Amino acid sequence: xxxxxxxxxxxxxxxxxxxxxxxxxxxxxxxxxxxxxxxxxxxxxxxxxxxxxxxxxxxxxxxxxxxxxxxxxxxxxxxxxxxxxxxxxxxxxxxxxxxxxxxxxxxxxxxxxxxxxxxxxxxxxxxxxxxxxxxxxxxxxxxxxxxxxxxxxxxxxxxxxxxxxxxxxxxxxxxxxxxxxxxxxxxxxxxxxxxxxxxxxxxxxxxxxxxxxxxxxxxxxxxxxxxxxxxxxxxxxxxxxxxxxxxxxxxxxxxxxxxxxxxxxxxxxxxxxxxxxxxxxxxxxxxxxxxxxxxxxxxxxxxxxxxxxxxxxxxxxxxxxxxxxxxxxxxxxxxxxxxxxxxxxxxxxxxxxxxxxxxxxxxxxxxxxxxxxx
Amino acid sequence: xxxxxxxxxxxxxxxxxxxxxxxxxxxxxxxxxxxxxxxxxxxxxxxxxxxxxxxxxxxxxxxxxxxxxxxxxxxxxxxxxxxxxxxxxxxxxxxxxxxxxxxxxxxxxxxxxxxxxxxxxxxxxxxxxxxxxxxxxxxxxxxxxxxxxxxxxxxxxxxxxxxxxxxxxxxxxxxxxxxxxxxxxxxxxxxxxxxxxxxxxxxxxxxxxxxxxxxxxxxxxxxxxxxxxxxxxxxxxxxxxxxxxxxxxxxxxxxxxxxxxxxxxxxxxxxxxxxxxxxxxxxxxxxxxxxxxxxxxxxxxxxxxxxxxxxxxxxxxxxxxxxx
Numbered sequence: 001x002x003x004x005x006x007x008x009x010x011x012x013x014x015x016x017x018x019x020x021x022x023x024x025x026x027x028x029x030x031x032x033x034x035x036x037x038x039x040x041x042x043x044x045x046x047x048x049x050x051x052x053x054x055x056x057x058x059x060x061x062x063x064x065x066x067x068x069x070x071x072x073x074x075x076x077x078x079x080x081x082x083x084x085x086x087x088x089x090x091x092x093x094x095x096x097x098x099x100x101x102x103x104x105x106x107x108x109x110x111x112x113x114x115x116x117x118x119x120x121x122x123x124x125x126x127x128x129x130x131x132x133x134x135x136x137x138x139x140x141x142x143x144x145x146x147x148x149x150x151x152x153x154x155x156x157x158x159x160x161x162x163x164x165x166x167x168x169x170x171x172x173x174x175x176x177x178x179x180x181x182x183x184x185x186x187x188x189x190x191x192x193x194x195x196x197x198x199x200x201x202x203x204x205x206x207x208x209x210x211x212x213x214x215x216x217x218x219x220x221x222x223x224x225x226x227x228x229x230x231x232x233x234x235x236x237x238x239x240x241x242x243x244x245x246x247x248x249x250x251x252x253x254x255x256x257x258x259x260x261x262x263x264x265x266x267x268x269x270x271x272x273x274x275x276x277x278x279x280x281x282x283x284x285x286x287x288x289x290x291x292x293x294x295x296x297x298x299x300x301x302x303x304x305x306x307x308x309x310x311x312x313x314x315x316x317x318x319x320x321x322x323x324x325x326x327x328x329x330x331x332x333x334x335x336x337x338x339x340x341x342x343x344x345x346x347x348x349x350x351x352x353x354x355x356x357x358x359x360x361x362x363x364x365x366x367x368x369x370x371x372x373x374x
Numbered sequence: 375x376x377x378x379x380x381x382x383x384x385x386x387x388x389x390x391x392x393x394x395x396x397x398x399x400x401x402x403x404x405x406x407x408x409x410x411x412x413x414x415x416x417x418x419x420x421x422x423x424x425x426x427x428x429x430x431x432x433x434x435x436x437x438x439x440x441x442x443x444x445x446x447x448x449x450x451x452x453x454x455x456x457x458x459x460x461x462x463x464x465x466x467x468x469x470x471x472x473x474x475x476x477x478x479x480x481x482x483x484x485x486x487x488x489x490x491x492x493x494x495x496x497x498x499x500x501x502x503x504x505x506x507x508x509x510x511x512x513x514x515x516x517x518x519x520x521x522x523x524x525x526x527x528x529x530x531x532x533x534x535x536x537x538x539x540x541x542x543x544x545x546x547x548x549x550x551x552x553x554x555x556x557x558x559x560x561x562x563x564x565x566x567x568x569x570x571x572x573x574x575x576x577x578x579x580x581x582x583x584x585x586x587x588x589x590x591x592x593x594x595x596x597x598x599x600x601x602x603x604x605x606x607x608x609x610x611x612x613x614x615x616x617x618x619x620x621x622x623x624x625x626x627x628x629x630x631x632x633x634x635x636x637x638x639x640x641x642x643x644x645x646x647x648x649x650x651x652x653x654x655x656x657x658x659x660x661x662x663x664x665x666x667x668x669x670x671x672x673x674x675x676x677x678x679x680x681x682x683x684x685x686x687x688x689x690x691x692x693x694x695x696x697x698x
Contacts, residue, residue, distance in 0.1 A: 115407075
């Protein structure tokens with residue numbers, strides 16, 4: 001009997017051994033706007049993730065699991081995205097990377113949650129996405145309110161004492177202005193002015209004159225680059241030499257075209273680093289490979305966030321015993337600390353938001369270039 | 375009706391009935407959620423196109439602003455549900471009413487416009503609605519971000535969440551709408567609309583109140599688009615102004631014209647071709663829209679009346695068929 005039992009055990013081992021060693025492939029979905037208004041973002045996202053996946057598979061996969069990538073085109077449209085989500089779920093993905101627009105991500109959150117699929121947003125900065133308490137939702141991008149925190153901190157760090165806050169009444173700019181206003185109080189910066197301008201005007205000298213009477217040492221402008229450029233130029237024309245700091249909506253080279261180099265010089269703004277500012281060896285090596293493969297650069301940092309999402313997923317797959325959306329989420333929530341991503345160290349809090357600073361301080365130099373501060 | 379059914383060739387009717395039954399069994403036969411999602415989208419567009427068919431197909435009014443009425447319905451539901459906690463299905467009559475009243479208000483002054491002139495004004499309407507929504511009109515619509523967190527419909531204590539739940543809601547409602555519209559077509563009202571489409575002067579001449587009938591066609595189409603807005607809002611759970619742009623109106627217009635304006639079966643076929651086909655051919659990625667456009671052009675050259683034009687009305691006169 002013992003012999004037979006031993007034989008059965010042996011047979012069992014032989015039969016199950018190949019299963020244990022050659023682990024099942026893991027399917028990861030990429031939901032990205034491959035077509036539509038954000039097509040360049042979406043194509044970069046897909047290209048980056050595919051390139052990374054090839055690398056992982058060449059080196060034997062993640063913890064023995066080969067990675068399969070399934071692309072779903074969301075077209076930058078909520079309706080198309082909901083179908084893309086259903087298609088990805090039907091194809092058997094365990095996790096989905098994406099997507100870019102907040103409204104698009106929002107339309108798919110419930111669909112993934114209903115089927116217990118892990119989702120990592122890459123460009124969706126809207127605050128409410130992680131305020132719903134979905135246990136399987138993460139994002140590698142910062143939230144809109146992070147920017148306010150960093151901006152307020154930089155204003156204090158640069159030694160400004162009296163701040164004038166100017167926004168343009170759009171939901172983005174007003175939200176950012178309110179956020180900054182709430183924080184600078186505590187860091188010993190006095191708020192001397194808080195109002196909105198009318199976007200699209202040609203002349204802001206009246207507003208500037210009004211602000212000047214309050215005698216601030218910095219103007220915090222939370223709106224977009226066209227107005228920021230106009231203000232910089234008209235401020236220079238008035239001969240008023242006051243510092244100005246803006247948000248990531250002013251991270252556009254057209255700002256300098258509007259203001260001119262002389263007026264734009266010294267302007268600060270807060271923004272996530274662009275791909276060309278990712279100077280660590282890992283990012284440099286990857287960007288070089290990306291260039292040689294696709295003959296172009298990733299156009300913005302948001303697609304690099306998709307690469308980061310893929311990297312943390314691979315790390316999770318390597319470190320869990322059994323791959324499921326729950327076990328991966330468990331790992332990302334609790335065990336992933338100071339993971340080295342393209343855009344800096346990555347860790348997630350209980351809501352699935354990324355912890356740590358992504359925003360950096362930039363300053364415009366005399367030639368109109370955007371220079372990364374410290 | 376009874377007399378008509380006798381004439382119909384049962385050899386055609388039986389396979390058709392079987393096909394319809396098979397269609398409604400699709401979720402039971404294990405069609406995946408993606409396939410059902412596509413069918414649901416086709417169903418929503420079919421419903422909207424059927425409601426547009428009353429205005430465009432039967433009354434012959436070139437109306438390219440149907441997304442505006444759809445938007446009014448969807449936003450009515452979203453606002454009542456998220457702001458005031460109304461259950462989804464309770465908002466449906468109000469969504470229809472709001473869209474109908476809106477149609478009455480905007481269509482009354484323009485109803486006498488003919489052909490292309492009406493078309494231009496209706497394009498204006500859909501843009502005005504979209505821009506009003508973007509600018510957070512009355513502080514209710516949430517601006518460009520739209521409204522989120524819309525609830526799920528609850529039917530007799532059963533909460534509809536999955537694609538196959540919505541499949542039965544959407545296609546059940548489509549079947550009901552087709553039946554009601556069928557009766558409408560064969561009523562005095564439907565005949566009056568066709569008369570106006572064929573010859574408004576003659577219609578006026580024999581005492582048909584043309585502007586009244588045209589206006590009513592507009593209102594009925596809008597009410598139905600409002601109903602569909604309710605279903606759409608609760609299915610997507612988030613709506614934003616961009617979902618109701620001019621392009622949506624063009625798609626609906628295309629469905630009706632391509633399928634065969636005035637024929638419900640044609641409109642249904644049009645919805646499958648215009649909405650379903652590009653989704654099925656997603657493998658072709660970018661080039662699919664090119665093929666789709668080319669197919670539309672070829673279609674319009676060789677069959678400008680649409681794929682399934684209405685047969686025309688037949689009446690039981692002894693050995694004589696009158697074309698109305």
